[in-house]
Amino acid sequence: MTATRAPRRFNRNAVIAIYRFEVHRALRTLIQSLVTPVITTSLYFIVFGSAIGSRMHSVSGVPYGAFIVPGLIMLALFTESIANASFGIFYPKFTGAIFELLSAPVSPLEIVLGYVGAAASKSIALGLIILATSALFVPLHIMHPAAMIALLLLTATTFSMFGFIIGIWAQGWEQIQLIPALIMTPLTFLGGAFYSIDMLPPAWRTFSLFNPVVYLISAFRWSFYETHDVGIGVSLAFTVGFLAICAGVVAWIFRTGYRLKN
Numbered sequence: 487m488t489a490t491r492a493p494r495r496f497n498r499n500a501v502i503a504i505y506r507f508e509v510h511r512a513l514r515t516l517i518q519s520l521v522t523p524v525i526t527t528s529l530y531f532i533v534f535g536s537a538i539g540s541r542m543h544s545v546s547g548v549p550y551g552a553f554i555v556p557g558l559i560m561l562a563l564f565t566e567s568i569a570n571a572s573f574g575i576f577y578p579k580f581t582g583a584i585f586e587l588l589s590a591p592v593s594p595l596e597i598v599l600g601y602v603g604a605a606a607s608k609s610i611a612l613g614l615i616i617l618a619t620s621a622l623f624v625p626l627h628i629m630h631p632a633a634m635i636a637l638l639l640l641t642a643t644t645f646s647m648f649g650f651i652i653g654i655w656a657q658g659w660e661q662i663q664l665i666p667a668l669i670m671t672p673l674t675f676l677g678g679a680f681y682s683i684d685m686l687p688p689a690w691r692t693f694s695l696f697n698p699v700v701y702l703i704s705a706f707r708w709s710f711y712e713t714h715d716v717g718i719g720v721s722l723a724f725t726v727g728f729l730a731i732c733a734g735v736v737a738w739i740f741r742t743g744y745r746l747k748n
Contacts, residue, residue: 500592504600505607508574512608520615523562527616530558531623534680545682546713551624556707557679558620559613560641564674564699566612567642568666571605571649576656579746587746594740598650605646606639613638626710634709640725641702647732654745673699683715698724 534554545553578584586592586600620626628634656662677699683691694700695716705721708714714721739746 497591497593497596500586500596501600501603504586504597505604508570508601508604509607511574512570512604523612523616524619526562527558527619528623530554531620538680545685546711548711548713549624552626553682553707553711554680555617555620555624555626556710557674557703559616559638560699560703560706561671561674561679562616563609563613563638563641564645564670565666567605567609567645568649568652568670569662570608571602571646572653572656572662574601574605575650575653576662579654580659584746594737598647598736602643602646602650605649606642609642609646610638613642628710629712630709634706637706637709637725640729641706644725644729644732647729647736651732651735651739654739657745670699673697674703678703678715682713698728701725 531551534550538550542550544550575584584597586597617626652662652665656664676694677697678694679699683694683700686694701716701721701724704715705718705725708718708721738744
């Protein structure tokens with residue numbers, strides 16, 4: 487008579503341990519993490535809010551200085567989510583091995599929850615800091631605060647998982663910076679972060695609809711001012727779809743062992 491193996495229980499302690507380790511790593515550079523976004527946001531308001539805002543008073547009925555706030559938050563969220571998650575998983579691989587993979591009680595799901603959860607938490611904190619800094623420059627009115635928080639969580643989780651994939655894929659430090667610098671930042675600037683795509687000529691507006699960042703910024707801006715460039719349902723469907731794709735890629739990585747060792 488063969489004995490049946492009891493189902494494995496979810497290892498909550500492993501997720502908490504990974505999460506706390508990654509958060510503590512960020513806390514060691516707390517001043518840099520806080521001061522840098524405040525200075526950068528202030529510079530954006532000085533350049534865009536004063537120089538451009540003085541000539542373009544409102545966009546879609548929203549004062550220009552307030553209009554760019556969701557775009558600024560999304561720009562920081564994309565960049566930091568990818569950077570935090572990619573560095574967090576790449577560093578142990580670079581130094582030898584991802585030790586959590588060598589620990590029998592830790593499953594791939596628990597590893598992803600720990601790393602992605604920590605990266606998303608740091609990015610959300612940064613987004614809230616930028617939001618608070620923006621309130622010092624322009625009057626803000628968030629019409630749908632619950633939707634704003636939900637979109638902040640969804641976007642941070644999605645791009646943290648995307649960064650996790652980049653960290654697994656990368657074989658050197660230069661590849662960690664490749665996609666954020668050459669792809670995500672240009673897409674954000676061309677995705678309506680500082681303007682409405684309705685202001686573009688018809689041909690360029692159609693071209694902009696192929697930029698996935700347009701949908702994310704549009705949905706986030708709607709939570710502030712109820713103004714958007716594309717439908718909210720389409721934006722949510724795209725974000726959830728991209729999250730599902732990233733989850734599928736992560737599952738494939740752990741199933742095949744793709745580049746889990748340097």
